Each structure stands twice: as structure tokens, then as C-alpha cells.
Amino acid sequence: MQASFEDFKFNKQILTAIAEAGYTVPTEIQQKAITPILAGQDVMGIAQTGTGKTAAFVLPMLMKLKYAQDDDPRALILSPTRELAMQIEENIRQFSTYLDLRTVVLYGGLGPKTQKEQLAKGCDIIVSTPGRFLDLYLEGDIPVKALKFLVMDEADKMMDMGFIGKIHRILEVVPRKRQNLLFSATMSELVRKIAGDFLAFPTVIEVTEQATPAQTVSQQLYHVPNLKTKINLLQHLFEDDEAFHRVIVFCKTKTVADNVYSFLERKYGADNVRVIHANKGQNTRINSINAFKSGEVRFLVATDVAARGLDVSNVSHVINFDVPIVIEDYVHRIGRTGRAFHTGEAITFCNPAEQYYLDKIEKLIRQSIPLIALPKDVFVEKTPFHESQAMAREIDNQKKKDNPDFKGAFHEKKHAAKPSATKKRSGHWAKGEANNTRGGRNKAKTFKKR
Template identity: 80%
Template sequence: MQQRTFEDFKFNKQILNAIEEAGYTIPTPIQQKAIPPILAGQDVMGIAQTGTGKTAAFVLPLLMNLKYAQGEDARALILSPTRELAMQIEENIRQFAKYTDLRAVVLYGGLGPKTQIAELEKGVDIIVASPGRFLDLYLAGNIVTKSLKVLVMDEADKMMDMGFISKLHRILEVVPRKRQNLLFSATMSELVHKISGDFLAFPTIVEVSEQATPAQTVTQTLYYVPNLKTKINLLQHLLKDDETLLRLIIFCKTKTVADNVFSFLERKYGAENIRVIHANKGQNTRINSINAFKEGTIRILVATDVAARGLDVSNVSHVINFDVPIVIEDYVHRIGRTGRASQTGDAITFCNPAEEYYIRKIEKLIRQQIPVLDIPGEVFIEKTGFEERQAIAREIDAQKRKDNPDFSGAFHEKKMANQRTNKPQHGGKRYIGKQKPVRKKR
């Protein structure tokens, strides 16, 4: 029989009051399935798409099991791939632990460690950390691990994508062997499978939907767009719809594209409505931009995938994928920024010819076709410039080589075809070596 309310989990009054104040009434499917085994002390592997209430699914039973502040050293460690997600988890802990005396500290790079060390020295029950900063502070003697009872790995698939596997193995060597382990991931890649084997002991597997399925509350659409300038024109056309596009995130695959899109929008709509966040932006700038977006001060956030996970903002009406992500799992996480907490949202993707390869892979991953829309007649379709045309052709060649190592490139194929049919190249003249015409001897 399914749990229907948070009271059914036998949480104490302090936690129930905090849940009520946060406005939660009915547990989400992942919470209903994951909370009981976590409360019982079992190892749990949770496969859950983003935006399903996954963070509360492990934070609430963790707080219940820890109950109150105790000693100086942490009893729970939560590992996160990005500082944004780490901050989001710590915010959740503060929200649900407000009527307890439990102490949480968040540790991440990008800032000097002095403040974080001072926080640890005050005494801590829960550490939320990125793997790199945790190891740095542990190796410097600022963290004692002997009291750890619970280890949580959140967004395990992103950790693997970001190359954290060696750091995670190092952390597993320095934490007590006897502990409860919780692993959460949106997808089940081969590397996640590998780390789960090293990490979990006979886990309870909790899956709330098919792997990598986008939230059912998100409507997806796709535009095939020939080039960068036409993408800008289409974006400008869509942004005219002020009434529908209330709050949106525009995802770009590089810092350069994100800055260019931001500069264009800033000229068009003014700096007071827009922010851009990526890895080159300082930590405080990123935090301030995310907070301004959460509070509704700004309407548009331009971001790279550094912000795709751990950005929990309600009422995001639209996500626009200005570029198709190369790490295909990031598509699920990007579009999961909208349609959160049972609300509806729209995800719109722009795809140039070199990105069609990734769209096919994404559709295979999510096991559905993304509906295609025609570019509206009012949008001017620009001619693709020579350099961009060459870059697209090179990218398509690289994709073909990836799938077929024997592929030699489009130019080579054309040349071979000409040789097979014995057609002369270069306007009928035969060229040998360095393309010099053969002269007849007199």
C-alpha cells in the first residue's frame, strides 16, 4: 500500500512542521519509494529524473536518522558534482532542519577554503561537498571521517561525465567501511554501474520512471535551423511572446556562444532582464545571478551546462536549447529545469546540420521522437557563411569517423568516386603529385 502523506513515514514533529511550512503535502513517487528503505538503514540506488523531489527523498530520512547535533565531526557526507547542486542540497537541508539543531556545511571550489575550514571547526553533522574540495580539506587535516555513518552520491552520472571516478575511489578509501550508502542518478551509464558495484552492498533499487525519461509535464519541440545567425533570428522571434515566455533558461554548449547570446539579448532587451552564468564567471556572480532569477528579478538566464543540474527554480516556463548538448544525458537535465514540481513547461531545441547526429542519439536515449516544427515565416533564414559551413562539414566528418573508423572524409570519398569512374578532376585536366599539369615531351 502506497504512502499518501508525510505523517505515514513517522517523521518527528520538527521535520513535519518544516515540511508543512515548505508547502509540501503529498510525497512524490521517488519520495514514497525511497524514504522507507533509507529510514530502515538500507543501501539505496535511486534512478530518478530531475525535478521529481529526489533531494528531499534522501535529505528527509537522513535528518530523521541523525535526529540532533552530536560531537564535532560529520556523521553524513553528501557528494555533488557541481557547486550549484551542492548549494541547492544544503539549502534543502537548512529548510527541513530549521526546527532541529543539526549543523550542515557546504564545501566547494572556486572560493578560498578559509571560511569553510572555520565552519567545520565549529562542529558539523552533515557535509555537502564537491569531491575535489572534500579531498583537499581532508588531506590538509581539516576533516575527520571516522564518525561518518552515511555516504550519499548525488547525480552520479554527472560525476562520471566530469571525470570524478578516481576522486570517488579515493574518498571510498578514507571513509569507514561500515556505513549506509545512497546513490542517485538520472541515467544508468556503464560508469555509474561500475561505481555502484564498488559503492553499494545489495542495494534496494528504486526507479520511478524509465531511465532518462524526460518529465511528463514538459512539452518538447525541435526546430532544424541552418546556422548561428538564423538561430539568433528564431530566438528573437520567440522572445516576442512576453505573455507565455515568462521565465526562461537558454542553454548554450560553450562559454563563447553563451556570452555572444547574452550580448545580443542585452543590446535588444537591456541588462536589467538578463544574466549569463558559466565556468568563467566568479562564484559570487553566479550565486547572485541564480538568486536574481529565482526571485523573479530577471526573466532570462543564459547558461552553459555548468548550471543544468542543481538549479531548482519553480515556475520556469521555458527552456531553450540554443545548442544541442554533446553529452546527450544533459538534454534530460536541461529540460528538467522546467515542468518541475508537477507544473507544466516547454523545452525548445534549435538544431543545425552538425547537431542532427546528437538529436538521433537523444531520441534513442529518451525513447521518443521530439516533434519538429517549421521555422515561422516571419523568421529571416540567413545564408550559412563559408567558415561555418566548413566547421559543420568537419564536425559531420568527425561523427562519421566516430561511427566508422574506416571513413576517410567527404572530400576523400568524392576523390575516390572520381577515380573509380575514371573521371578527370579539376575541370578535365589530370593532376599528378602537387597538382601540376602533365606536360607532353616534344
Template identity: 75%
Template sequence: MPQSFEDFKLNRQILNAVADAGYTIPTPIQEKAIMPILSGQDIMGVAQTGTGKTAAFVLPILMKLKYAQGIDPRALIIAPTRELAMQIEENIRTFAKFTDLRTVVIYGGLGPKTQIAELKKGVDILVATPGRFLDLYLAGHINTQYISFMVMDEADKMMDMGFIGSIHRILEVVPRKRQNLLFSATMSELVHKISGDFLKHPTVIEVSAQATPAQTISQSLYHVPNLKTKLNLLQHLLKQDEEVKRLIIFCKTKTVADNIFHFLEKRYGAKEVRVIHANKGQNTRINSINAFKEGEVRILVATDVASRGLDVSNVSHVINFDVPIIIEDYVHRIGRTGRAFQSGDAITFCSPAEEYYVSRIEKLIRQQIPVFNIPEGVFIEETPYEERQNIAKDVDMQKRKDDPDFKGAFHEKKAKNIGNAKPVKATSLHNNKPGAARRKKSPKFDAVHKKDRKRK
């Protein structure tokens, strides 16, 4: 197996860029993927985030493209989110800095004028989200005739986000003769389906059991009764300020993310904390991520929009304030820490309504998450009535998923009340007819109607 990047027989420009970026030893996915890609094979790579898989496909593509040529793209990299697309483009620029190869990234959320202008200047490697690629292709701004490499990164997220139709449309407009690379952290049924349409006799590369978190990540789980206690626990953990050097807090919804941001902003000030989610403008999100990367901001509160494609070194802690409902997102969330051989802590808060998802996550990652008691200094709040009701409803719904015959606590209570109720006197069907009530009150009712019928 290659012991250094020199063993891959990459050209000197690429090797110098790798050295400048501070990389010395290839990661397992790079060891296994680079040589087969260089030899022209289709690849299906299964690897968790933070393992260096972007470099695993970028380096051999740079080597095979060699130098700038023409104005149309020769390599197409499809990514599910704009954050991931931007991260891939940043990696390409890092490794291609001593070559004349040109890269352009296109994604939604911004007007297309600037992106169209960049494409017209000429491009060798095009990084794109599916929707924006199709928009610009259909408008005649992208010529796919010369594409010889196609990469689908984070294929599982692509399927989760409903891009399977867009991917099939893209496959219809790119040349059939090309080299295909697919990378995913998990292998769902949809990923298997798209890989069958996309890859030809692929070499399967799996650096660890699929969906297994990196070994450098220390995981912990706290069972917390309610939202207010979660906030108390978060506040307690943040008292260990020296240990928490750089933190990402993941939330299920935009509302919760905003509430946590305001809660932390009061304590630490706006300079220490930022929040990113789908309602934030693209420029705001980019600025927040850059400030976090550069160390200007210590705490980033985010929804799952940022769990993939956020490549930040030295993230010491990840806190799952909410357990993700899409269980595969757990691996991607905690993969923001413990990157590139560094250690990190991933802490999860679990309410009674979220225990179901934790059990499914543990089956997915094939390991139990160590459970810790809530520290003594944390005040455990009483669960408000409305929150208690919502938790009970969620638990009932989860039980129905596993057992379709399960009727739920509410149904059982209702059935019990019906069983104890007094029998109701049966009424004849004609009582429901129009005029039935008036007949009882007025004996003249029928006589009047008989006269009317005779007149007719």
C-alpha cells in the first residue's frame, strides 16, 4: 500500500500543492481509491465524512486532466448542497494551484449572472448542485460534450433530498463514454439503485463498516426530560470553556436553532456565536462559515443544512441538541469533529420522544453510544403539560411505525370510556330525515303536507 503521496506517481505540481497543504500520509480512502481512479476504473466509495475522500477523487482527476484545454468542462462533480459544492471547489483550488486547470462552482440561492460569466471564460472542472446545473444546461450555458469524468459526492444525502429525478436527467445529457465515481457515507436502497444506473462494473472501496463514525470521535449520550433541561445542560457543558475550543450545535428546526442562538448570544455576545439555516441568506451563511473557519467565531448553531460540506479543522466538540430524524445525518453531524486524524467529542441530548431514533442510530452505526448521567449541577426542570402531550404523541407514532396494530394510549383510554358508558337508546333511521323534528312538535305538520300534495 502507498506510504506517501509520492507513491501515487502524481506529477510534481500536484505533489507540491499537497505538501503545501500540510498533507504527508494518505488516509485509508485515498490509499484505496487513487490508484484505481488513475487506471480508469469506475468507483463506488463508502467512507464516513472527515476521511479525506474529496482529495481521493480530486487528485487523480487533476492528474488525468493535466492542463487547461478548450472552454467546456471535462469533469463534472455533483454535490447535494451549496456548502459541500463550495468546499469541493476550495479543495480543487488548493491542489490545482500550481497548474493552469480552471474550476467553476455553480449553485442556487444566488443570481446566475456571475456564474454564467465564469463559465464563458472557460472551465475544466465544473462543481455543481443538481438544480442549478440543469437550469444553466437547459438555458444553453453548459456544453456537456467533452465531459469524461463524472463524480457524485454524498450520494446518500442526494437521495434523501429527493434529487433522484434530477440525477437521471443529468445522466441523459452527459456522454455515455465517461469514468464515473460515486461516494457515499451510507448505502441505502436508493443509493444502490442510482449506482446501478450510474456505474459500470465498479470497484467497491469500503474503508470501514458503512456509517461507522471515525475512531477519533468520542461519543456520549445524555437522556434529558425536556427542552428547558437541555438548555440547562448546554449551559453547564459550556462552563468548561477551555475544553470547548470550537463547537457546532446541531438542531432539528430553524426555530430551535434561532432560540439557542439568542440564548447563547446573551451570554457570550454576537461576536462569539453565529447561526446558519435555510432561512438565512446565502451570503450570510457563507460569511458565518468563513468566520467560524478562521476562528473569529467559536460557536456555530446550525440545522442539518450545514452537517455536510462543512470542512473545518480543529472542531473540538459537536453537540446534537436534537437527535436527527434522518438517522444517517447523525454520522455526518458528528463527522464535523475528529477530522484528519484529530480527536473530537460528539455529545447528544435525547428526550423521551427521541429514544426511538437513538436506537435506530445505534443499529446503523453498529455500536452503542455511551450513556452519561446528567451532572449534579444541572437543574432538571419539570416538563410542561403541552410538551408532555407532544412527547406522548410522538412516542405513540413511533410505536405505530414498528407495530401497525398498535392503537396508542389515547385510543385505549377512549375505548375504556366507551366500555363504561351507558347504552344509548336506538333511534330509527327516519329521525334523520328533514322535518322529523318538526313532526314531533307539530301534529298539523303531516296534514298541511297532505293538502300540498293534493294540490300538486
């Protein structure tokens, strides 16, 4: 018998809001987490993005809070990024349509005046980034005595972003008697540590193996020798505008993101593309995300600042223009598509210096990403000397990470490169790059051995 939201004994107001939001069947994480949360247990949930984990803690929390009481907050939800905080607040607002619960969302990047005014009016739920919560608490704007729920969402990202000190400070100031919920897509050692400090005999719910990409996402890999060829491949793929109708392109740096944005803007027009990264103002980022959500724009170019908390339905493709260096971010990036029972595709472009991280990603997700040959129509550019040199240095640094005794190419004895090795390296990427070896990567080798 198929599970239903009515099985959880939610009140009529919540069930009506769930139905109006278009949800009919609870996801696996919702089926497993809602009952123990309603029973007052501490819960640690391991679930990849796009599985409905926000509703898994929001719905039972709303049921337990029921209605507004006094002015002091009774629930605190911590989020690593402002985008995710806003997404959680949007979910709460959606499911509490017929409840009189009041929610305030707090994050940095904006002056605190408006947020302080909202807090002064009274609220039941606070959704906040750790830094802004501490700032306002220390200024006396947030009373914490009435807190009964503490939720930590995307705990792995919080640890990656260095929030562990702030989290411990928050744990010191909130009441000891409370219900704790921790959700994460991956379980690093730091997350285990904070879970030990944070949760008391938790119910552990793992709906898939750790760091498993959503089953609704198909993955593809292209070996692409350099930046210009990546642009050429992007252009080739986007010729199919029916298939690639709503696309997020992830880049590892603000510079690359701006370059990709400029190309797409020239090719498809400013009305069809937006870019978000840390240098963009908060309002610009919100407006760009909303334009992408509403379908006004076809392409969203982003750094990993947007990899989590960006809940957009019907994203057809995620393009990893660069392989992420924080390998766990791969799971979060591709989780932007294939959400809520929809299917999606994740395509990764990998140059020789990124193979190191790709190998680690495949080990993390315990599967090989299917390799697709570069289409014949994609022109393979010659790798510029400076880019070839930068990749060679990066590969040296990777070898030093794995082997501290490795001295690097500058310290190697001068000897002729073995033809077999050269052939193997160039053939591994793209046929066209083999023709570029003399002008590209071998120049870098010669330079390094001088």
C-alpha cells in the first residue's frame, strides 16, 4: 500500500497546504524521518539533495508548534548559506499557509536593521546562517530561552565553510532541553564530531548510501583538453535548445563564471542568462535565482555558492564546466536536477589537471561516470602555453599531496620523454589534443625541465 501524508496524522491545515503545494506521496526521507520527529526524538538524516529532506523536518516541526505563542522564537533552523536559508523559509511559508506561525529569516550581506525590526515584532521560527544569528544574539535581539527545536541543515557544508566554532558557540547559548535534528548529504569526520556534541542518542536515518547521486540523475563525462574547447563543447550542446531548456552551469571560480556568462550573453542574449557568485550583491543574486526559477532565463551560471539550497523544478541539465575541488560538492551540484521524482542530466567537462579530483569523486560516489567521446563537430583548440603550464604545475601539486617526497618536474633529471608515455597521456583526452602536444603540453614539460 502506497504511503500518504495522512498516515502521519497531520492536522487539516497542514494537509490542505501539502495538497495545494502539489505533493501527494511522501519521499523516502519523509517516510522515515517524520514519525520519529513527531515522537520527539533527536534525528540524524543522511540524504542527498532533491529528496525532500526540508519538508521532512519542516512538516513535523509545524505540527508540533501548531500556533503562535508569545513573542519568543521556539525553533531555530541553521543553514550554511543565505540561498538555502531563503529556500527553507519559502518551504515553511508554503506549508504554514493556514497556520498563524511567524517566521523570520536572517543572513548577512544586508544591514541588520530590518531583521531586528522583524524580531522585535515576535516570531515562532528563525531560519538563519550561523554568523548572523550570533551577531544578533550577542546584541540582545534574539531571546533563546523558549527554543525547543534546533535544526542543522546541510551540516557537511557548514563544516566545509568553517562554521564549527560558531556552531559550538550557538550550542552553548541555547537551552539544553530541546529536540535536535541534523541533516547532511555526506558524513565527514567533522560532521560526526558535531553530531556527537549536538545529538543525544539520535535515530539515524540513511535513505541512500552516503554521497550517492539521486537515481533520477543520469551522468556523463567528457574529457576536454582546455578552456576554449570547453566553450566549444558548451556551444555544441546548447544547439539542442529543446533538450537544454533550463541549465545550470557550475564553475569553480568567479573569473571563469564571468567568462562563461559573457560568452553565453553574446551568443544567446542578455535576457537568456544570469550569473551568481560571491561578488554579486544579495539583491542581484535573489533576482537572478527568481528569474531562473520562473523560466524567464534559460541559463544560470554559478559558482558553488549556489550549489545548495537552490530548489528549482524542471532543471533539465547541470553542466560541471569545471570539476569541483571540494569533491562532495559534486553530489550537491548534480542534485540541482532530477529533483522531486523528475529526471535530469549532469554533464562534466574534465581537463587533464582535473582528472585527480574526478578520480576522487568516482571513489566517493562508488561508481564510474560514463565517458562520452567528444562530438566530431566540436573543434579541439590548441592548448595555450600559459594554460598548459598551469595544468602541469597543478598536476605536480597533486602528486606532492599524495607523495610528500615527490620533487616535481623542476627537480627531475633531464632525459627524453618516453614516446609511450606521451602517447598515452595525449590519447587519454581527445584526438585533436594529440596534434597539439608539440605546441602545448610538451612545451610546458620543456620549460619545467630547464
